[in-house]
Amino acid sequence: xxxxxxxxxxxxxxxxxxxxxxxxxxxxxxxxxxxxxxxxxxxxxxxxxxxxxxxxxxxxxxxxxxxxxxxxxxxxxxxxxxxxxxxxxxxxxxxxxxxxxxxxxxxxxxxxxxxxxxxxxxxxxxxxxxxxxxxxxxxxxxxxxxxxxxxxxxxxxxxxxxxxxxxxxxxxxxxxxxxxxxxxxxxxxxxxxxxxxxxxxxxxxxxxxxxxxxxxxxxxxxxxxxxxxxxxxxxxxxxxxxxxxxxxxxxxxxxxxxxxxxxxxxxxxxxxxxxxxxxxxxxxxxxxxxxxxxxxxxxxxxxxxxxxxxxxxxxxxxxxxxxxxxxxxxxxxxxxxxxxxxxxxxxxxxxxxxxxxxxxxxxxxxxxxxxxxxxxxxxxxxxxxxxxxxxxxxxxxxxxxxxxxxxxxxxxxxxxxxxxxxxxxxxxxxxxxxxxxxxxxxxxxxxxxxxxxxxxxxxxxxxxxxxxxxxxxx
Numbered sequence: 001x002x003x004x005x006x007x008x009x010x011x012x013x014x015x016x017x018x019x020x021x022x023x024x025x026x027x028x029x030x031x032x033x034x035x036x037x038x039x040x041x042x043x044x045x046x047x048x049x050x051x052x053x054x055x056x057x058x059x060x061x062x063x064x065x066x067x068x069x070x071x072x073x074x075x076x077x078x079x080x081x082x083x084x085x086x087x088x089x090x091x092x093x094x095x096x097x098x099x100x101x102x103x104x105x106x107x108x109x110x111x112x113x114x115x116x117x118x119x120x121x122x123x124x125x126x127x128x129x130x131x132x133x134x135x136x137x138x139x140x141x142x143x144x145x146x147x148x149x150x151x152x153x154x155x156x157x158x159x160x161x162x163x164x165x166x167x168x169x170x171x172x173x174x175x176x177x178x179x180x181x182x183x184x185x186x187x188x189x190x191x192x193x194x195x196x197x198x199x200x201x202x203x204x205x206x207x208x209x210x211x212x213x214x215x216x217x218x219x220x221x222x223x224x225x226x227x228x229x230x231x232x233x234x235x236x237x238x239x240x241x242x243x244x245x246x247x248x249x250x251x252x253x254x255x256x257x258x259x260x261x262x263x264x265x266x267x268x269x270x271x272x273x274x275x276x277x278x279x280x281x282x283x284x285x286x287x288x289x290x291x292x293x294x295x296x297x298x299x300x301x302x303x304x305x306x307x308x309x310x311x312x313x314x315x316x317x318x319x320x321x322x323x324x325x326x327x328x329x330x331x332x333x334x335x336x337x338x339x340x341x342x343x344x345x346x347x348x349x350x351x352x353x354x355x356x357x358x359x360x361x362x363x364x365x366x367x368x369x370x371x372x373x374x375x376x377x378x379x380x381x382x383x384x385x386x387x388x389x390x391x392x393x394x395x396x397x398x399x400x401x402x403x404x405x406x407x408x409x410x411x412x413x414x415x416x417x418x419x420x421x422x423x424x425x426x427x428x429x430x431x432x433x434x435x436x437x438x439x440x441x442x443x444x445x446x447x448x449x450x451x452x453x454x455x456x457x458x459x460x461x462x463x464x465x466x467x468x469x470x471x472x473x474x
Contacts, residue, residue, distance in 0.1 A: 138317050142305065156295075
């Protein structure tokens with residue numbers, strides 16, 4: 001029987017571990033894919049009373065045959081002599097970037113996140129329509145304005161009229177009327193109805209009139225693209241993203257008035273809990289200074305950001321842009337969000353000249369971002385001094401495994417499981433921006449923006465080749 005070498009054992013263990021990880025991700029679902037669990041577990045391990053070890057002794061040590069799998073990511077990680085320099089990377093990427101399938105306009109940027117060194121760039125300061133890679137900017141701005149632990153409130157308060165209560169929207173994009181929330185712990189109309197019914201019964205009330213308040217947001221509710229299955233009217237009070245089916249992501253027919261439909265769902269839930277709601281819900285305002293009867297909180301902003309990036313969720317993106325506006329003292333509409341996002345990115349030291357953030361989702365063709373800005377944002381999110389931005393990285397889809405990259409760079413691709421990136425797609429516009437650990441252990445940030453591609457599917461394959469080239473560059 002031939003001897004099995006140590007490296008073969010390690011490789012076999014890695015493959016088995018990857019298979020188990022994939023199964024766990026599939027079971028958990030896209031809203032809580034496990035992408036942040038490793039970071040949380042690692043953070044817990046820094047405390048002697050955290051994680052799985054609740055004792056007071058020394059922290060457990062890794063087995064000698066199991067080196068830290070993330071050791072190459074940190075800024076102090078050793079660099080192999082064979083690390084790709086800018087010349088080598090240029091020789092690899094330039095021919096791929098000239099592929100006609102990418103269209104007539106192609107720009108690129110690749111930087112070392114630990115040093116800030118630009119390894120490759122081509123037209124990196126040219127503003128272009130970024131499509132959904134805009135969500136990287138939206139995520140960074142929201143996290144900067146509010147912090148990763150921020151939660152959005154939805155409340156029920158006494159109304160101004162006798163016997164009236166008011167459902168007040170706070171802009172939670174994950175608010176759900178379903179028994180089992182696809183977002184896990186977060187805003188639930190069921191929990192809100194239960195708490196409201198309990199409070200009303202304690203006060204001797206079993207019949208109410210229901211109002212609803214969605215006045216937190218300003219400006220038009222419709223995105224400039226008009227009625228579109230990729231996004232609902234933007235409202236401060238929406239349940240299940242206004243979807244008319246049981247889906248949790250992707251295109252779907254939407255309700256015309258999300259606030260009214262959310263209020264109707266809430267009225268039905270109150271009825272199931274012994275509170276009679278008289279008549280149809282109507283627009284109303286809560287009584288001035290009245291304390292809420294009940295409150296439900298969204299999932300943390302970090303989780304909302306991750307879901308937005310993994311699934312390219314346009315509804316969450318527009319909500320987070322407006323939350324950024326509110327936190328910045330701007331009107332919570334498209335214009336206020338545009339100014340707030342730009343200002344927050346500038347506060348991070350990001351050059352936003354020539355950029356425009358016309359919306360939070362990237363559905364607007366008026367958006368303008370360059371690859372240098374996207375790569376710089378990803379590098380900023382990797383900065384150890386900016387832990388609040390880490391969800392920008394942990395939410396990125398994983399090539400071949402999760403979200404919008406599940407079917408891209410999959411199988412035997414050298415980028416499978418290594419590239420994490422946000423996709424962007426509009427007719428004639430294709431983009432990809434994310435991170436990869438290269439063979440030398442460096443965490444590289446990359447961004448590719450293209451336009452006027454004759455075939456969108458072919459353009460995506462061209463972008464995937466570019467990302468794979470960065471992953472295997474040495």
